[in-house]
Amino acid sequence: MKQKKQSGFTLLEIMMSMTLTAMLLGMLSAGLYSVVNDWQNETSVLDETLDKSLVLLQVERALIAAFPHSYINQDRLARFVYFEGDENELRWVSTVSPQRRNGLTAWRLVSDIQDGVQLTLTPAYSDNPDNRFDELEPTTILENYTAEFSYLVQRNDDEKEWLDEWIGEEMQSLPIAVYIIFTPIDDSLDEEVLEVLASIRTWKHEDIQPSISPI
Amino acid sequence: MIKINQQGSVIVVTLWTIILMTILITVIAGQIRLSSKAAFYHKEELTDWANVVSAINQAEMELMLERMPRPPETIDDLNDINKNPLFRFNGQQLELSYPPSEGVTVRIYDHAGKINIREIGRPRMRALLEKKLGEEADDQIDELIASWGDWVDLNNNAGIDGAEAEYYEALDNPYIPRNGKLETVEEILHIKGFEEVFSDVELASAFTLYTDDELVNLNLATVEAMQLLPGLDDELIGEILAFRQNNEFRGNGDVAQIVPAENMAELRPWLNSRRTSNFYTIVAYRKLVSEEYPFDDDELIEVDVTLSAFSEIVEITSFTEKPKILKINPYQNIPARPVVRIEEEFLE
Numbered sequence: 001m002k003q004k005k006q007s008g009f010t011l012l013e014i015m016m017s018m019t020l021t022a023m024l025l026g027m028l029s030a031g032l033y034s035v036v037n038d039w040q041n042e043t044s045v046l047d048e049t050l051d052k053s054l055v056l057l058q059v060e061r062a063l064i065a066a067f068p069h070s071y072i073n074q075d076r077l078a079r080f081v082y083f084e085g086d087e088n089e090l091r092w093v094s095t096v097s098p099q100r101r102n103g104l105t106a107w108r109l110v111s112d113i114q115d116g117v118q119l120t121l122t123p124a125y126s127d128n129p130d131n132r133f134d135e136l137e138p139t140t141i142l143e144n145y146t147a148e149f150s151y152l153v154q155r156n157d158d159e160k161e162w163l164d165e166w167i168g169e170e171m172q173s174l175p176i177a178v179y180i181i182f183t184p185i186d187d188s189l190d191e192e193v194l195e196v197l198a199s200i201r202t203w204k205h206e207d208i209q210p211s212i213s214p215i
Numbered sequence: 216m217i218k219i220n221q222q223g224s225v226i227v228v229t230l231w232t233i234i235l236m237t238i239l240i241t242v243i244a245g246q247i248r249l250s251s252k253a254a255f256y257h258k259e260e261l262t263d264w265a266n267v268v269s270a271i272n273q274a275e276m277e278l279m280l281e282r283m284p285r286p287p288e289t290i291d292d293l294n295d296i297n298k299n300p301l302f303r304f305n306g307q308q309l310e311l312s313y314p315p316s317e318g319v320t321v322r323i324y325d326h327a328g329k330i331n332i333r334e335i336g337r338p339r340m341r342a343l344l345e346k347k348l349g350e351e352a353d354d355q356i357d358e359l360i361a362s363w364g365d366w367v368d369l370n371n372n373a374g375i376d377g378a379e380a381e382y383y384e385a386l387d388n389p390y391i392p393r394n395g396k397l398e399t400v401e402e403i404l405h406i407k408g409f410e411e412v413f414s415d416v417e418l419a420s421a422f423t424l425y426t427d428d429e430l431v432n433l434n435l436a437t438v439e440a441m442q443l444l445p446g447l448d449d450e451l452i453g454e455i456l457a458f459r460q461n462n463e464f465r466g467n468g469d470v471a472q473i474v475p476a477e478n479m480a481e482l483r484p485w486l487n488s489r490r491t492s493n494f495y496t497i498v499a500y501r502k503l504v505s506e507e508y509p510f511d512d513d514e515l516i517e518v519d520v521t522l523s524a525f526s527e528i529v530e531i532t533s534f535t536e537k538p539k540i541l542k543i544n545p546y547q548n549i550p551a552r553p554v555v556r557i558e559e560e561f562l563e
Contacts, residue, residue, distance in 0.1 A: 009224075017224040024232060032239045039243060043250040050257055065543045072394060079395065095544040100523065102418070102548075103401040125390035125405055126398075201527075201540040207396070 055141045056182075056196050062094040062107055063178050063198035068205040069093035069104055071128040073169070081205050082106075082128065083168040083175070090149045090178070091133070093124045108133050111147035113185065116140050144189055145182040151175035154203075155214050173210030174203040263319075263501045267525045270315035270499040274323055275529060275538050277311045278304075278495055282534040298463050301325070301491045302434040305459065306498075320502050326494035326528075327487075328435030329423035330443060333397055337364070339429055342481070346445045347412060355408070362407040366392050378407040397424055399542070416443070419547060425494040425530070430487035433464050446474065446482030464488040493530050494541075498549055500524035524549045 069082045084091045088111045097105035098121070106129035108120040118138035122129050151166040154176045166175055182194040204210060281301065303309065304323040315321055330343070337360055344356045361377035371394060373379035383392050383405075390405065397403065400422040404410045421439035431440060433455060441452045454473050464470050466488055471479050500523070526547035529538040 013224075017228070021228045021231065024228065025235065028232060028236065029239075032236075032243075036239070036243060039246060043246065046250055046254060050253060053257070061545050065545050067399070067542060070395075070398065072391070074391075095542065096546060100546055100548075103404065104399060123388070123390075126393040126402060127391035202543055204539070206398070206541060 052142065052194065056194060058096075058098065059109070059141075059180070060196045060198045062096040063092070063196070063200060065095045066174055066200045066202060067093050067095055067104055068174055068202060068208075069106075069124050070205055070208060071126070073128070079208065080169045081172050081174065081208055082124075083166060083171075083173075084130075085149050085151055085166040085175075085178075087148055087150075087164050088146075090180075091130070092174070093129070097121060106133070108138075109147065109149075109180075110138065111145075113146060115143075116185070117142040117145050117147045117182065142182060142194075144185050144191060145194070146185055148181050148183070150179045152177035152179070153212060155212055159214070171210060171212055172208050173205065173212065174200050176200055176203050266316040266319050267499045267501060270311075270319045270321050271497055271525060271527060273311050273313045273315050274309070274321050274497040274499065275531075276313060277309075278323065278497075278529070278531045278538065279534045280312060282531065299434070299491075302463055304491075304495060305435045306437055315499070318501055320500055322498045324420070324437060324496040324498070325432075325435045325491055326423040326426050326496065327430075327432045327490050327492040328437050329426075329440050330421060330431060330485075331424065331426045331429045332400060332403060332422040333424045334426070335429045339485075342445045343443055344412070346443065359406075359408045359412065363403070363409070366406045367395065367397065369394055382407060400424060417548065419496070419526070419544075420549070423494065425528070425541070426492045428487075428490075429485075430490060431485050432488055432490050433470060433486060434459060434488060435491070444482060444485055446478035446480070451478065493532055494528065495531065496526055496528050498524045498526045498547065500549070523547060 066083070070079050071082055072079050082091075082093050089109065091106065091108045093104050093106050095104060101123070104124035106122050106124045110118045110120075112118060117140070119141045120133050120136050120138045122132040122136060150162045150164050152175050153161050153163055153166075153171070155161060160176070162179070163175075168174075177197065177199045180196040182196075184191040184193070304325040305328055306322050306324045309321050309323060311321060335343075340360055340363065341356060344352075344359055348355060358376045361374050365373055365377035365379050371379050371392075373381065378392075380391055383390050392406075393402065400418045403418070403422075404413060417439050420437045421443055431444065433441075436444075436455075438452060438456070441447050441455065442449070447455075451474055455470075458464075458473060462469075467479075467483055467486055470482070470486060470488065474482060523546040525543075525545050526549070527543045528541040530541060531538045
């Protein structure tokens with residue numbers, strides 16, 4: 001009979017087991033919490049880099065797919081190849097459009113010290129797309145970055161040179177490559193410098209002869 | 216006896232811990248899976264891109280090799296081949312001399328198999344439009360042809376029924392007409408009235424700008440071009456494709472064996488079965504899904520399901536010179552192309 005009475009828990013036993021359980025669970029969840037936190041930080045960095053690299057990929061492919069689009073300049077009554085660029089801005093015509101639209105799309109990338117790198121897209125149709133750009137609202141594609149563009153010109157068979165300006169109406173062709181360097185505006189965000197180097201194999205217009213001085 | 220009771224509390228603690236840990240681990244695992252999937256697809260996309268671009272280069276090389284003189288000892292072998300090797304650039308799946316990475320499909324289209332929209336004259340344009348719209352749409356066709364004429368002529372004076380800057384500048388999205396040669400085949404959609412006529416045509420497959428004349432070689436013709444050609448319907452196109460598998464059209468006589476006389480009368484002026492060109496569209500893509508299903512009881516059809524492919528238009532002039540690249544489109548829509556496999560009894 002005495003033995004049967006002993007079969008319950010004493011208060012002390014219950015207290016001890018509860019404390020032990022609480023301690024164990026506490027330690028476990030604290031450990032797991034920190035792991036989850038770390039993981040989330042890691043993945044948000046990964047997601048951000050993925051986003052950025054997608055932007056870079058699109059820009060790169062749109063440049064690879066540049067097309068020597070020509071238009072008539074109504075003032076000079078002559079036909080010119082469209083590709084305009086300086087250090088802070090680049091405008092070109094590409095077969096790529098983010099909506100996979102049929103036909104040619106004109107791209108404009110502008111680097112702004114306040115708003116970052118901005119993109120505007122418009123159909124190229126058969127004329128100079130410049131007028132259409134200004135009516136459209138640009139989209140910011142890289143918020144905390146400025147861009148600097150340079151253009152590779154092929155002067156002779158073996159003479160190439162990087163320029164910081166490209167005027168389609170003078171060159172009557174496209175550069176054979178474009179180099180873009182994206183630099184973070186705010187260094188404190190710990191973001192890397194990004195680069196795009198795209199070669200343009202379609203740099204010559206079908207009929208219009210390039211007018212590149214051989215210097 | 217106390218020992219037994221203590222074992223009970225250990226089980227409670229253990230079970231609780233296991234349940235908690237399982238929940239937490241599942242949550243973390245779910246997140247890991249998601250991000251690693253994103254990273255994996257991204258990586259795979261980049262690998263595919265690299266493979267496809269290198270396949271394009273290998274295809275360019277193949278076209279240059281084709282222009283190389285053959286070593287004398289292989290000329291005898293050539294006589295055994297009853298098909299012109301150049302006719303394999305008809306858009307069929309190719310096996311290259313330097314094979315591309317596994318899973319990448321390469322097709323080359325000779326532009327002699329497309330309709331030249333730049334060289335085509337008014338009567339032929341009329342014939343195409345009559346086939347597309349029906350002969351009763353005479354007024355509409357007159358208008359289309361006049362607008363097309365105004366688009367490509369150098370002046371800015373609208374002809375009767377035509378359209379020049381005045382019309383295009385009054386549109387909701389105004390633009391200035393070309394007044395010169397078309398630069399891309401897709402440009403015809405910008406001409407007044409053409410968008411509704413050709414919106415359902417895969418223009419890049421049906422038309423070209425580059426060949427010397429407006430004739431089409433049926434050995435190389437794309438399905439889209441044949442669908443537009445007067446005198447051909449889907450049934451005849453199917454028979455032409457089947458014939459092409461193992462034979463070649465050596466002249467209009469061979470075509471006449473498939474195409475009945477009254478259709479042949481419309482078709483004959485468009486044909487040149489010997490002609491090839493220096494202009495090619497190279498298409499490369501990673502096959503996403505390939506389905507095989509029976510068709511018409513006798514044939515098995517294999518369809519590459521793919522949304523877009525890397526394509527470029529090249530001009531190849533010799534085997535010593537790099538090809539001239541005329542247009543690159545990394546996301547060209549290519550129509551799902553049924554590969555007709557005919558079982559042997561059907562051939563007999």
